[in-house]
Amino acid sequence: MNWQPPAIPALATHLEPALRLRIDQKTKPPGSLGRLEELALQFGLMQATTAPELRAPVVLVFAGDHGLAAEGVSPFPAAVTVQMVHNFLAGGAAINVFARQHGLALRVVDAGVAADLPPHPSLLDRKVRAGTRNALHEPALTAAEVGQCLARGAALVDELAKSGTNALLFGEMGIGNTSAAALLIGALTGAPLADCVGRGAGHDDPGLARKRAVLERVQARHPDVSEPLAALAAFGGCEIAMMAGAMVAGAARRMVIVVDGFIVTAALLVAARLQPAVLDYCVFAHHSADAGHARALAELRAKPLLHLGLRLGEGTGAALAWPLLVSAVGFLREMATFESAGVSTAEAPRA
């Protein structure tokens, strides 16, 4: 493991009074824009300015396959990973629709798809291996592969920074990756596996029971894993490890990290164990319907913006939340002040 997580700058907390003043001078009752005011403050502290902006946002859909899929942990066949990658590249998936709607660039990152993919302008080939090993029988990744994933994720963000991007929306695709996410969350938080395992892409009750039974056996195969890199090696996947590296690198460059659902949150949990300050740069987009997400969010004390019963992944929750981030920056930059608009402020409390 050669990759060292880069340092993450501290928030510009000295600007908090100036930011709060600017927010409160806008023509609205103080606090009346709720969570949007919190976002505006956060972006100002992150970017060390009282006039934050969001530039050239990119949705990154990290794709990878999982050897564990052979155990029937998903209701979908493993081939769906590569099929959906082709769907992303053809523009037909949900994330494509939402990215187009919001003017978001979209890149599909091949972190570890178990198929050869022809070149495509929207595809970034960062494949570390063609799917992870089956974690029921052996470690999903070697330590060297984990390091490669992290480093390639970070390098990819460094490349994006050159074109001025300062906001990344994280998404993923990988049949079997809710299983890897559940195992990672269990290992890193110590929570009972039962609290971390959900229906994924839509298991019925027997399917959920089967998934749980398999994951209990996987966990027993890798006892005493609690360190983030060891957990990534034990359970995978390539796309999760690569997201963790990309998140740390993004925060190191003061980028906004928009966290999608269950699997992206598992990647963030890994990233936060490597470099806790990454959390200062995160916006939690939505609360997934997958049961395990609540456990991971609680661990991170996260308050997602949306509660819409989503459980699709791909970055769809991040894309759906995106306009709220734009609104937060927009009100701060564009609204008139009480003074400029000639609007009276609240009267002093009466005796």
Place this chain on the structure above:
Amino acid sequence: MNWQPPAIPALATHLEPALRLRIDQKTKPPGSLGRLEELALQFGLMQATTAPELRAPVVLVFAGDHGLAAEGVSPFPAAVTVQMVHNFLAGGAAINVFARQHGLALRVVDAGVAADLPPHPSLLDRKVRAGTRNALHEPALTAAEVGQCLARGAALVDELAKSGTNALLFGEMGIGNTSAAALLIGALTGAPLADCVGRGAGHDDPGLARKRAVLERVQARHPDVSEPLAALAAFGGCEIAMMAGAMVAGAARRMVIVVDGFIVTAALLVAARLQPAVLDYCVFAHHSADAGHARALAELRAKPLLHLGLRLGEGTGAALAWPLLVSAVGFLREMATFESAGVSTAEAPRA
């Protein structure tokens, strides 16, 4: 009262199986887009098509003054109503920022502002009277004025329909109108006034206590009011009555009615008492931080899309939720199907 609420067409429930099939054929696990799938279904049933669309949406900010403001029920002086109308017309308010962001037309409707307003391309002069009377001493509106408000609201929607608009986002401005809304909700639901009164634009504890005390006296001045038109006459305001008429007219034309926060919900409660089927055409944008909103939402069995601690009004919550409605229509119209994209569906459950 000459205005008769128009008939509202029934939902095209015979299309529900076809709509559900179309939703489930998209390349995503069934149900995984959560609330967006419910919206897509609702729009299809409303518009009687499996390919619903949203056309030429308009934010309508209904403005009116309240005689009750003289009793100190708001922390802001009554002059703020007209000052904010000028701010809307100059483009400097929060709703202007969000409407621009989402490409929403915005019209300010003078339903009853207590000032003369010069003509402006974005201002619709529908003034019924220059502010309501003080409900502490007399009925806020006459029965004839209530009828005028309802009729003018409906006529305004009929005009908008000519330009192809099929979605209306409701907002309002009026110092004192959280008091009118609380009184209306109390009268129409029978809930204790204490459950309906919140901090409005931001009362501190003494301000809230004073507001409650005034509203208890107003309620005592108008006992046994439970019928919607009588309640509007007793408590006002012009902007609330005009919204109620506009909502019924919108639903009669199968338009999407996007319901903002506390005051708009009070108007909807009135509208639903006049014509219950209006609710079939409503999308509840957000759950306001104002305490009374929860009571009104419960009465309507409403599940708002957003929970962001907003309490600004102006239609800001409706505008912030708008992109979710666009996403719902977008996924249904634009996503590939499993068949068209060559993606495998879920495997049959294993034995």
